[in-house]
Amino acid sequence: NAGVTQTPKFQVLKTGQSMTLQCAQDMNHNSMYWYRQDPGMGLRLIYYSASEGTTDKGEVPNGYNVSRLNKREFSLRLESAAPSQTSVYFCASTGGPFQETQYFGPGTRLLVL
Amino acid sequence: GENVEQHPSTLSVQEGDSAVIKCTYSDSASNYFPWYKQELGKRPQLIIDIRSNVGEKKDQRIAVTLNKTAKHFSLHITETQPEDSAVYFCAATARAGKSTFGDGTTLTVKP
Numbered sequence: 001n002a003g004v005t006q007t008p009k010f011q012v013l014k015t016g017q018s019m020t021l022q023c024a025q026d027m028n029h030n031s032m033y034w035y036r037q038d039p040g041m042g043l044r045l046i047y048y049s050a051s052e053g054t055t056d057k058g059e060v061p062n063g064y065n066v067s068r069l070n071k072r073e074f075s076l077r078l079e080s081a082a083p084s085q086t087s088v089y090f091c092a093s094t095g096g097p098f099q100e101t102q103y104f105g106p107g108t109r110l111l112v113l
Numbered sequence: 114g115e116n117v118e119q120h121p122s123t124l125s126v127q128e129g130d131s132a133v134i135k136c137t138y139s140d141s142a143s144n145y146f147p148w149y150k151q152e153l154g155k156r157p158q159l160i161i162d163i164r165s166n167v168g169e170k171k172d173q174r175i176a177v178t179l180n181k182t183a184k185h186f187s188l189h190i191t192e193t194q195p196e197d198s199a200v201y202f203c204a205a206t207a208r209a210g211k212s213t214f215g216d217g218t219t220l221t222v223k224p
Binding site: 031040041042043044094099100101102103106107 | 114122145147149155157158159164202204206210211213214215217
């Protein structure tokens with residue numbers, strides 16, 4: 001099992017450019033999440049998908065879109081990147097006996113100039 | 114929505130001492146409280162969790178206590194070692210899977 005995987009690991013964008021962050025999990029989990037992590041601010045939820053075919057906004061959704069492509073894959077798109085979106089992005093899925101434990105991917109470090 | 118506060122933001126202890134990190138939450142519907150450890154440059158990983166029907170849980174040098182009436186829970190690490198140095202996050206979950214995280218505590222264990 002690879003668990004949760006993310007691509008790319010690192011990306012540099014210019015203001016206004018677009019990009020898609022990819023996430024996949026092979027644990028047959030129903031729910032998937034995108035977080036951003038900024039220094040001193042913990043993990044903030046951007047979007048989540050409780051099941052295939054559904055997506056919902058989290059705490060900080062502005063400037064982002066998501067697609068739950070199938071049960072395995074959940075992508076995050078920045079349509080017009082801004083310096084305020086410089087952050088580390090983590091994808092996660094939930095499993096465990098009550099489907100509550102978060103399993104995180106390795107993260108994508110994004111720098112917007 | 115849920116609000117989770119975590120204290121302290123930084124904690125420095127001598128090797129062998131104990132470390133305690135505290136969190137409070139606001140939503141009385143929260144019923145699952147995990148703790149995650151994040152080493153520098155790595156992903157957060159679950160180290161221990163507790164459900165609302167339990168007051169305390171222990172796993173070797175790590176323990177978590179929960180006071181549901183007061184809406185607070187704590188992480189206790191005994192006999193700290195340098196490899197315990199990391200950022201620790203608490204979280205509260207009111208709906209299956211959707212967790213609200215604290216801002217993290219940077220623990221430094223000095224040899």
